[in-house]
Amino acid sequence: TSDILIVGAGLAGAQVAVSLRQGGYEGTVGIIGDEPHAPYDRPPLSKGYLRGEVGRPDLALKSDDFFGDTGVELVTGRTVTEINPADRMVTDDNGERFGYGQLVWAAGGSPRRLSIPGAELDGVLSLRSLTDADRIREAAGSARSAAIIGGGHIGLELAAAFRHWNVPVTVIEAQDRLLARVTCPIVSDYYHSLHRNAGVDVRLAAGVDELVGEDGRVCGAVLSDGSLLTADLVIVGIGLVPNIQPLARIGASCSNGVDVDSDGRTSIAGIFAVGDCANREHPYAGGSRVRLESVPNATEQAKIVANAILGQPQASPAPPWFWSHQYDTKLQTVGLLAGHDEAVVRGDIGSGKFSVVYLRNGVVIALDCINNVRDFARGKLLVQEGVRTTADAVRESADLKFILDSVGA
Numbered sequence: 001t002s003d004i005l006i007v008g009a010g011l012a013g014a015q016v017a018v019s020l021r022q023g024g025y026e027g028t029v030g031i032i033g034d035e036p037h038a039p040y041d042r043p044p045l046s047k048g049y050l051r052g053e054v055g056r057p058d059l060a061l062k063s064d065d066f067f068g069d070t071g072v073e074l075v076t077g078r079t080v081t082e083i084n085p086a087d088r089m090v091t092d093d094n095g096e097r098f099g100y101g102q103l104v105w106a107a108g109g110s111p112r113r114l115s116i117p118g119a120e121l122d123g124v125l126s127l128r129s130l131t132d133a134d135r136i137r138e139a140a141g142s143a144r145s146a147a148i149i150g151g152g153h154i155g156l157e158l159a160a161a162f163r164h165w166n167v168p169v170t171v172i173e174a175q176d177r178l179l180a181r182v183t184c185p186i187v188s189d190y191y192h193s194l195h196r197n198a199g200v201d202v203r204l205a206a207g208v209d210e211l212v213g214e215d216g217r218v219c220g221a222v223l224s225d226g227s228l229l230t231a232d233l234v235i236v237g238i239g240l241v242p243n244i245q246p247l248a249r250i251g252a253s254c255s256n257g258v259d260v261d262s263d264g265r266t267s268i269a270g271i272f273a274v275g276d277c278a279n280r281e282h283p284y285a286g287g288s289r290v291r292l293e294s295v296p297n298a299t300e301q302a303k304i305v306a307n308a309i310l311g312q313p314q315a316s317p318a319p320p321w322f323w324s325h326q327y328d329t330k331l332q333t334v335g336l337l338a339g340h341d342e343a344v345v346r347g348d349i350g351s352g353k354f355s356v357v358y359l360r361n362g363v364v365i366a367l368d369c370i371n372n373v374r375d376f377a378r379g380k381l382l383v384q385e386g387v388r389t390t391a392d393a394v395r396e397s398a399d400l401k402f403i404l405d406s407v408g409a
Ligand code: FAD
Pocket: 007, 008, 009, 010, 011, 012, 013, 032, 033, 034, 035, 041, 042, 043, 044, 045, 046, 078, 079, 080, 081, 106, 107, 108, 109, 127, 128, 129, 154, 243, 274, 275, 276, 277, 292, 293, 294, 295, 296, 298, 321, 322, 323, 324, 325
């Protein structure tokens, strides 16, 4: 039995343990994770690690000594399948039971699967874990051509890796633009050109009806227009399904993920949830529920839960942010752009260094900054302060700092 039992040895789970100890928590803390590894960093899996520039030891989120030194007990290779809230026990896939005082559910999500014929063929992969990244690296070594289903950030980072390896690659996206869920058409178009110029075959408004194989191995995809695309490696990047089944079975309120309050509590007494699986009322979404999949979100939520357990006041919420690296292009996004009524471009798109500032009723709610670290740094403050301005001021200020200065923020 642990006073605090954390399910999921990923980023959010590890951060809860770290923050509890940093906050002086002296009770027993346990973590159960289903992967064979200690907690590691996922973003490099589609970036530096995939390309072989970041080594495996560099992925570790904590040194080997951390768990021993802080008395956090880490159990790997076990999947928690059941929660019994009346007895405050969980059961794993070996039938072993673990007791808890308070439970923190930090199980992340699993790649959404395709439900079309051929989806189970060999050579059809997805990317969430270190094991997945190793499989992709190995398969890419002998691939003659690859297809990526889904034009979101992970799919596009993968496309960039394939071009790095000089493997012909096609990106198949169901929407009529790339990154449709997360950005505006201006930024989508920029990424489309970037990938096209790198030699990626981008197919928009395209579906996949079937994957076809030879001797059990994928060799192509039948697209919705009836055409056959040749590919001996297919990667499915169509989003994440939150891992919340044991919580849903015991009646926890779930919508898109498990619902949590501003302290990270689920609707079941003694159970918190954090990270990619948690759907929270977000102060930067006007209090609406959002489920974010990002490192800064997982870190912030973990700190919130640790504070709640420690009985400490919560810090004021920071604007959500995210980054992506593709080729030499670094995107940094801050804020939530849903509901914007103006998208104002700063800088020259053709130069590869620009920003898009999103306004709602004249208030800065979000920015997409492409190779523009300075705008990102200022933009964070603009979003945090909810600064009111005009499209002209945003477009023409040599430095967004002048807008901040003008409102005294
Ligand atoms: P995870 O890190 O997924 O950890 C959850 C852990 O729980 C996993 O190890 C899982 O296997 C385990 N688990 C699941 N179910 C059970 C169970 N029943 N019992 C026990 N263990 C279980 N974010 C950014 O901000 N920027 C980026 O550039 C970026 N790039 C990314 C690239 C890739 C390839 C991926 C996959 C993600 C990327 N992300 C990025 C997202 C970021 O990594 C996640 O938001 C973050 O890891 C979420 O942390 P988490 O702890 O909620 O989930």
